[in-house]
Amino acid sequence: MSFSNNEKKTISTSPPEQVQGDVTLDIVARIAGVSAITVSRAINKPEKVAPKTREKVKQAIARTGYVPNLLAGGLASRSSKLIAAIIPSIANLVYAETISLFSNRFREAGYQVILGDSGYPEVLEEELVRAILTRRPDGILLTGVDHSPVCKNLLLSAHIPVVETWDLTPSPLDIVVGFDHVKIGRQVAEFIIEKGYNKAGFVSADDSRALTRQRSTQETLIKNGITNIITASVPVPSSMELGRLGTRQLLEKGFTGGAIFCSSDTLAQGVLAELQSRNIAVPEKVGIIGFGDQVFAAFTHPALTTVRIDRKRIGREAVDALLARITDQPVKSNIIDVGFEIIRRQTM
Amino acid sequence: MSFSNNEKKTISTSPPEQVQGDVTLDIVARIAGVSAITVSRAINKPEKVAPKTREKVKQAIARTGYVPNLLAGGLASRSSKLIAAIIPSIANLVYAETISLFSNRFREAGYQVILGDSGYPEVLEEELVRAILTRRPDGILLTGVDHSPVCKNLLLSAHIPVVETWDLTPSPLDIVVGFDHVKIGRQVAEFIIEKGYNKAGFVSADDSRALTRQRSTQETLIKNGITNIITASVPVPSSMELGRLGTRQLLEKGFTGGAIFCSSDTLAQGVLAELQSRNIAVPEKVGIIGFGDQVFAAFTHPALTTVRIDRKRIGREAVDALLARITDQPVKSNIIDVGFEIIRRQTM
DNA sequence: TCCGGATATGTTAGCGCTGTCATAACAGGT
DNA sequence: ACCTGTTATGACAGCGCTAACATATCCGGA
Numbered sequence: 149m150s151f152s153n154n155e156k157k158t159i160s161t162s163p164p165e166q167v168q169g170d171v172t173l174d175i176v177a178r179i180a181g182v183s184a185i186t187v188s189r190a191i192n193k194p195e196k197v198a199p200k201t202r203e204k205v206k207q208a209i210a211r212t213g214y215v216p217n218l219l220a221g222g223l224a225s226r227s228s229k230l231i232a233a234i235i236p237s238i239a240n241l242v243y244a245e246t247i248s249l250f251s252n253r254f255r256e257a258g259y260q261v262i263l264g265d266s267g268y269p270e271v272l273e274e275e276l277v278r279a280i281l282t283r284r285p286d287g288i289l290l291t292g293v294d295h296s297p298v299c300k301n302l303l304l305s306a307h308i309p310v311v312e313t314w315d316l317t318p319s320p321l322d323i324v325v326g327f328d329h330v331k332i333g334r335q336v337a338e339f340i341i342e343k344g345y346n347k348a349g350f351v352s353a354d355d356s357r358a359l360t361r362q363r364s365t366q367e368t369l370i371k372n373g374i375t376n377i378i379t380a381s382v383p384v385p386s387s388m389e390l391g392r393l394g395t396r397q398l399l400e401k402g403f404t405g406g407a408i409f410c411s412s413d414t415l416a417q418g419v420l421a422e423l424q425s426r427n428i429a430v431p432e433k434v435g436i437i438g439f440g441d442q443v444f445a446a447f448t449h450p451a452l453t454t455v456r457i458d459r460k461r462i463g464r465e466a467v468d469a470l471l472a473r474i475t476d477q478p479v480k481s482n483i484i485d486v487g488f489e490i491i492r493r494q495t496m
Numbered sequence: 497m498s499f500s501n502n503e504k505k506t507i508s509t510s511p512p513e514q515v516q517g518d519v520t521l522d523i524v525a526r527i528a529g530v531s532a533i534t535v536s537r538a539i540n541k542p543e544k545v546a547p548k549t550r551e552k553v554k555q556a557i558a559r560t561g562y563v564p565n566l567l568a569g570g571l572a573s574r575s576s577k578l579i580a581a582i583i584p585s586i587a588n589l590v591y592a593e594t595i596s597l598f599s600n601r602f603r604e605a606g607y608q609v610i611l612g613d614s615g616y617p618e619v620l621e622e623e624l625v626r627a628i629l630t631r632r633p634d635g636i637l638l639t640g641v642d643h644s645p646v647c648k649n650l651l652l653s654a655h656i657p658v659v660e661t662w663d664l665t666p667s668p669l670d671i672v673v674g675f676d677h678v679k680i681g682r683q684v685a686e687f688i689i690e691k692g693y694n695k696a697g698f699v700s701a702d703d704s705r706a707l708t709r710q711r712s713t714q715e716t717l718i719k720n721g722i723t724n725i726i727t728a729s730v731p732v733p734s735s736m737e738l739g740r741l742g743t744r745q746l747l748e749k750g751f752t753g754g755a756i757f758c759s760s761d762t763l764a765q766g767v768l769a770e771l772q773s774r775n776i777a778v779p780e781k782v783g784i785i786g787f788g789d790q791v792f793a794a795f796t797h798p799a800l801t802t803v804r805i806d807r808k809r810i811g812r813e814a815v816d817a818l819l820a821r822i823t824d825q826p827v828k829s830n831i832i833d834v835g836f837e838i839i840r841r842q843t844m
Numbered sequence: 845t846c847c848g849g850a851t852a853t854g855t856t857a858g859c860g861c862t863g864t865c866a867t868a869a870c871a872g873g874t
Numbered sequence: 875a876c877c878t879g880t881t882a883t884g885a886c887a888g889c890g891c892t893a894a895c896a897t898a899t900c901c902g903g904a
Contacts (some may be wrong), residue, residue: 172890183854188892198852213653214586218630219576220890223567223859239592248587251613260609261628265599277606282566305561324608388795421797444762447736447771520860531884546882568860571889682863 153353167468171214182209190328191216222284231470232285234264234276237385242440242459243291246313249463250289257471258287266291271355274299280449281306287470293317293324294356309473311466315357316485323473324466329357332455332488333364336437339490340369340407345435347376347406350393351415352476353384358411361439365409378403386411390417405433407496413438413445420448435496449493519562522621528556539564572631579818580633582612582624584640585733590760590788590807591639594661594729597811598637604746605819607634613641622647623718629654635818641665642704657821659814663705664833671821673813673832677705680836681712684785687838688717688755693783695754696722699742699763701732708785709787711758726751734759739766753781755844761786761793761802769841798842811832 157490177184188421190197190205208214222228231254235243251261262283262304264276274296280288287308293315295303303310303321310322317324340348348369350356366377382390394415398408405428410416416438423430430436430450438445441456465484472479530549538553540547545553556562570576578604583591599609610631611625622644628636641663643651651658651669658670664753665672688696696717700706714725728745730738743764746756753776757765764786771778777782778798786793789804797841813832820827 153659170890174890175890184890185855185892186853189853192892196852201852213649215626215650215654217571217632217890219567219632220859221569223565223571223861224890224892226892227566227860237596238586239589239596241589243589244587244592248585248613250613251614252619255627260610260631263599265596267600278563279603283608284565302563302812306563390791391794417792418795421795425797437757444736444765447740447766447769449773472653475900495704520862521862522860531864533885534883537883540862549882565860569862569888571891572862574862574889588904605860812857 168215171212172217173214173294176205176212176214179212180204194483200316226284227286228284229259230283230285231259231261231287231289232264232283233261233289234266234280234291236266236275238263240385241442242363244460245348246466249460250467253464253467257467274302277302286474288477289313289470290321292357293320293326294320295321309470311469313462313466316483317392318483320482323466323469323479323482323484325462325469325486327457327486327488329360330364333361333366334368335488335490336361337365337368337372337457338411339437339496340365340409340435341372341374343435343496345407346374347404348374349377349398349403349406349408350379350410351391351398351408351419352379352381352411353386353390353415354381355384355411358439361411362409376406382415386414388414388418388421391415391420392422393418395419395422403480406436407437410436410438413442413452416454416495417444417448418451420450420452431494431496437490437496441491445491446493448495453493453496454491456489456491458486458488518565519560520565521562524553524556524560524562527560528552551671572700574632576632577607578631578633579607579609579635579637580628580631580668581609581612581637582621582639583629584614586611586613588733589790593807594811594814597808598815601812601815605815614686622650625650629829634822635659637661637814637818640705641668641674643669659817660812661814664831666831668830671814671817671827671830671832673810673834675805675834675836677708678712680787681709681714682708682716682759683836683838684757684803685713685716687785687844688713688757688783689720689781690723691779691844693753693755694722695752697725697746697751697754697756698720698727698758699739699746699756699767700727700729700759700762701734701738702729702762703728703732703759705764706787709759710757724754734762736766737767739763739768740770741766743767743770755783755785758786761788761790761800764802764843765792765796765802768798768800779842779844785838785844789839792842793839801841801844802839804837804839806834806836807839 168197173187177187180187184421185204186197186201190202196271233250235247254261256408264280266273268473277299281302285308288310290312291314293312312320312324313326315326316328318427350362369377378401380394380396408419410419416436420430421437423434428434438452438454441454445452445454466494469479512743521532521535525535529536534545534549535553538550542550581595581598583595592639592649602609612628614621614624625647629650632657636658636661639662641660660668660672661674663674664676698710700710717725726749728742730742756767758767764784767784768778771782776782786800786802789802793800793802817827
């Protein structure tokens with residue numbers, strides 16, 4: 149055995165950068181010549197610490213390369229500064245836009261967002277929620293308003309604010325920010341009629357909200373005498389490929405022209421490509437209306453007519469509501485309808 | 497003051513669901529008639545607990561609705577079971593696919609992934625890394641190989657495995673999984689030549705990796721006598737709109753036909769739409785080659801020729817490498833090249 | 845000069861869990 | 875019956891931080 153080791157670990161304060169093992173508050177405190185709690189305050193409540201002291205602490209932190217441990221901090225303060233967001237799929241831009249705004253806003257407010265990808269089956273929402281509650285988030289965003297009783301129970305007994313999104317319900321768990329799928333369906337039907345189509349087709353993803361819209365459109369259409377309706381259902385997640393596939397299904401089932409309502413812009417883009425490849429005139433022979441007004445919708449050729457949802461507003465309202473709840477401020481309303489708008493472009 | 501309150505909080509074990517305040521390990525332990533550590537073991541190392549005891553604990557957990565607190569667990573065990581992933585943008589499908597696979601795999605392994613959205617400026621990578629290290633992740637995924645010295649230091653002194661992705665470097669911080677942008681540029685140039693184009697254009701996002709590819713293609717082209725080259729640069733994030741804009745720029749700068757290499761499929765799709773709206777024949781007059789082989793690329797009309805990157809493989813290799821490091825297993829190699837492939841379809 | 849009240853800093857205990865070691869319970873061989 | 879080796883459980887301390895309270899320090903006014 150070598151005797152050349154030092155017996156004690158010496159903490160040399162002179163070299164500007166020196167990281168050995170884990171730097172803790174105590175070490176920083178010792179170097180700054182103050183107590184641990186003062187360092188804690190200098191970081192979290194700087195206004196409670198004298199400028200001189202603050203400066204000493206700042207230097208000690210820089211010298212040691214201290215990075216606070218929020219596992220410990222969260223445990224002690226009973227606030228993790230974490231917000232959970234559960235969405236059906238990260239790989240779906242429609243949700244990504246909402247979430248992107250959501251996390252940026254929260255970051256500015258000193259929170260981090262942890263994402264849960266429920267996958268479309270949604271069977272495992274409960275499992276996901278349980279896993280995420282394990283991190284003791286200070287708030288949680290959910291997509292949709294349908295949750296198993298066990299899941300609701302979990303959420304409720306976590307005693308944290310909950311925002312449900314992308315849908316509306318008269319009885320939210322806590323707060324809901326969304327829009328009315330039935331109303332959308334109705335207005336799309338009226339728009340189809342206004343445009344003079346007397347036949348209709350649907351290319352819808354196998355998703356409860358999409359199906360709600362389709363059903364509503366269908367009913368309104370029938371009520372108005374348009375009964376020549378053909379439907380195609382495709383699995384989630386949506387893609388151009390499935391849009392093309394759905395179109396072929398429609399054609400095989402005898403679709404001979406009319407309006408096609410797609411449950412997403414992505415599907416609509418596929419429908420458009422398939423029709424173009426068959427030289428079917430859009431919108432003369434077949435009209436297309438999408439859903440979402442995604443960034444590309446205005447730039448397809450021809451440009452896509454669609455239903456605009458203000459996805460960023462959903463994110464914004466969700467942040468505001470959650471933040472209000474967290475800071476015990478009153479929320480204006482616990483049911484927020486962000487509405488929608490039919491954007492008339494060239495495909496219908 | 498009312499005297500009707502009970503003096504002691506009574507924990508009634510009879511009602512199946514009863515959650516008051518926070519249920520802790522101790523409470524579960526008391527109800528199960530064992531010690532706290534046994535409950536902990538029943539959850540984390542069930543094989544170390546007798547089946548009978550395990551069952552008692554399971555029931556106590558169900559009765560109380562206990563949800564473990566991983567802030568405390570992580571602090572005590574010095575393992576957060578968190579993996580951090582830093583990507584330029586959640587709202588970019590190209591990264592989302594890698595990340596989606598990445599998080600699913602990690603979930604199966606008992607880890608959760610926390611996402612950091614660095615935004616394209618990348619100036620704040622350092623700040624982001626610092627914020628994320630605060631959670632004491634067990635591993636971290638980075639996008640790109642360029643990091644500030646301070647950032648590298650932070651990462652290194654965190655003593656956790658690091659995977660850099662989407663690029664290659666001979667000297668990774670720890671592990672790198674990516675591909676060679678210079679080689680891609682070269683092969684695209686050769687492909688353009690093979691296809692017989694004698695003029696070229698570029699629509700590239702203002703992104704270092706995209707620019708590396710462009711430069712490489714350009715050089716190879718020039719070396720082969722193709723000097724009629726026009727370039728258009730668009731900001732990030734890419735979109736169809738910017739693809740159309742870039743095309744207009746090219747045209748204004750005197751582009752009169754030839755091959756266009758786009759830094760992403762999304763841009764390429766915009767280029768295609770713009771050309772179609774001007775009745776310029778693709779690929780006869782203008783050839784288009786994209787980058788990424790995103791899901792829609794095969795389904796545009798005409799179908800998009802592009803460079804395929806196996807994004808899922810990047811995710812897979814990143815998980816494998818990280819997991820190996822975490823469990824102290826050897827990694828096959830700390831530099832993993834996932835390669836690429838030119839996919840010949842209709843636009844070029 | 846002294847004192848009240850603000851401001852700044854420190855002491856203590858404990859957040860909820862797990863690592864470590866000690867002890868108890870049990871089976872099997874002699 | 876005894877001992878040995880295994881398996882199952884428990885006691886205790888401590889992870890790194892902050893809430894709550896306690897104490898020290900400072901300032902201006904009587």
